[in-house]
Amino acid sequence: MAKFAYITLLLNTGYIPGALNLAHSLRKTGSTVPIVLLYSSKNISLELVNTLAGSGYFDQLIPIDAPSILESRDTYNLNVLLQRYELSETLTKINLWSLTEFDKLVYLDSDTLIIKPIDHLFDIECSESTIVASPDCGWPDLFNSGVFMLKPNDGIYKKLLETYETQSSFDGADQGLLNEFFNLQSEQNRTNWHRLPFVYNCTMNSNYEYLPAFLRFQNDIHVLHFIGTQKPWKSRGLCDSLGFLKANLYNGKSQNVYELWWSLFEEVSIGDLDHITILRKTGNLQPRPYSEKFISEHHHHDDDDGNHDNDNNTHYFESAAPAEPSSAPQKSAFREKFITAV
Numbered sequence: 126m127a128k129f130a131y132i133t134l135l136l137n138t139g140y141i142p143g144a145l146n147l148a149h150s151l152r153k154t155g156s157t158v159p160i161v162l163l164y165s166s167k168n169i170s171l172e173l174v175n176t177l178a179g180s181g182y183f184d185q186l187i188p189i190d191a192p193s194i195l196e197s198r199d200t201y202n203l204n205v206l207l208q209r210y211e212l213s214e215t216l217t218k219i220n221l222w223s224l225t226e227f228d229k230l231v232y233l234d235s236d237t238l239i240i241k242p243i244d245h246l247f248d249i250e251c252s253e254s255t256i257v258a259s260p261d262c263g264w265p266d267l268f269n270s271g272v273f274m275l276k277p278n279d280g281i282y283k284k285l286l287e288t289y290e291t292q293s294s295f296d297g298a299d300q301g302l303l304n305e306f307f308n309l310q311s312e313q314n315r316t317n318w319h320r321l322p323f324v325y326n327c328t329m330n331s332n333y334e335y336l337p338a339f340l341r342f343q344n345d346i347h348v349l350h351f352i353g354t355q356k357p358w359k360s361r362g363l364c365d366s367l368g369f370l371k372a373n374l375y376n377g378k379s380q381n382v383y384e385l386w387w388s389l390f391e392e393v394s395i396g397d398l399d400h401i402t403i404l405r406k407t408g409n410l411q412p413r414p415y416s417e418k419f420i421s422e423h424h425h426h427d428d429d430d431g432n433h434d435n436d437n438n439t440h441y442f443e444s445a446a447p448a449e450p451s452s453a454p455q456k457s458a459f460r461e462k463f464i465t466a467v
């Protein structure tokens with residue numbers, strides 16, 4: 126019988142909330158396909174690995190050891206052009222092609238959230254030289270490398286490694302290299318990208334988003350992808366930056382996409398660790414001076430007795446990552462006025 130799995134990548138502890146919520150959202154679609162966590166053994170402590178293994182969210186954990194972690198070789202492209210130095214090890218995704226115990230893998234970035242069942246992706250034909258992926262919102266002739274199906278194969282794995290060692294990646298990371306390999310290298314290669322509809326990897330961007338289309342297709346969206354530096358788990362206060370992306374995606378409720386991520390994450394727990402404790406343990410909540418006004422305006426999480434539990438919630442809305450200056454909140458307020466009955 127063919128062996129299929131979903132797989133996500135964890136390079137460090139910071140993305141654990143994302144990986145957990147992804148697995149949680151995937152299971153909520155009713156899928157029984159195993160979920161695999163591919164993790165960097167150099168950055169994740171044994172204690173955390175054991176906690177994650179016992180969490181019930183993942184069916185299998187596969188370590189990648191230091192020699193197989195692939196660092197960017199094009200730091201100018203990554204740091205200056207893409208401006209995402211934290212993605213220096215995402216080329217490690219190349220290791221997916223070495224996992225030949227699986228017939229097909231659907232890879233999902235840990236900043237994705239599954240809205241509707243996607244098991245039918247495994248029905249798509251996929252040869253070892255093919256990648257199945259959706260177009261990128263920033264450049265639709267390229268695919269986004271946050272959601273894709275692949276067929277692991279040793280020959281392709283070796284060729285990808287060779288490409289990594291001998292050629293440059295135009296974005297300094299995996300998306301550039303994988304597009305060169307499966308999409309751009311030659312005319313013949315161009316047919317090796319099997320295009321998935323955008324609703325299988327709906328990338329959201331606070332600088333430009335096609336809101337009318339988002340609303341037109343709200344019932345078809347299968348996967349949301351929180352690309353960029355403003356990951357939902359970094360701060361609940363960041364919700365505003367994509368607040369205008371509000372639609373009826375889940376359970377008949379109109380929610381902005383960040384609120385949706387959070388409403389699912391509030392259900393996540395590992396044993397007696399609730400979602401707040403998980404945020405704290407993974408370095409996503411750090412003490413920082415806060416303004417009383419901000420807390421009282423944004424505090425929705427009263428205890429049963431109505432008291433604010435400062436120890437648990439003080440840092441909830443202000444994380445170590447400060448909100449980046451952006452024109453998005455303004456745009457959001459402006460648009461909000463016009464979107465009343467979504």
Ligand SMILES: O=c1ccn([C@@H]2O[C@H](COP(=O)(O)OP(=O)(O)O[C@H]3O[C@H](CO)[C@@H](O)[C@H](O)[C@H]3O)[C@@H](O)[C@H]2O)c(=O)[nH]1
Pocket residue numbers: 133134135136137139140211212215233234235236237269270271272296298299300301351352353354
């Ligand atoms: O510190 C990190 C950084 C990344 N990751 C993993 O690598 C993935 C990619 O990083 P992410 O922050 O999600 O990148 P994006 O903002 O989505 O950026 C785009 O560009 C990246 C570099 O080409 C691609 O890896 C992405 O798929 C593509 O969507 C994450 O989801 C995680 O699974 C970590 O575990 N820790």
Ligand SMILES: [Mn+2]
Pocket residue numbers: 234235236237271350351352353
């Ligand atoms: Mn991503």
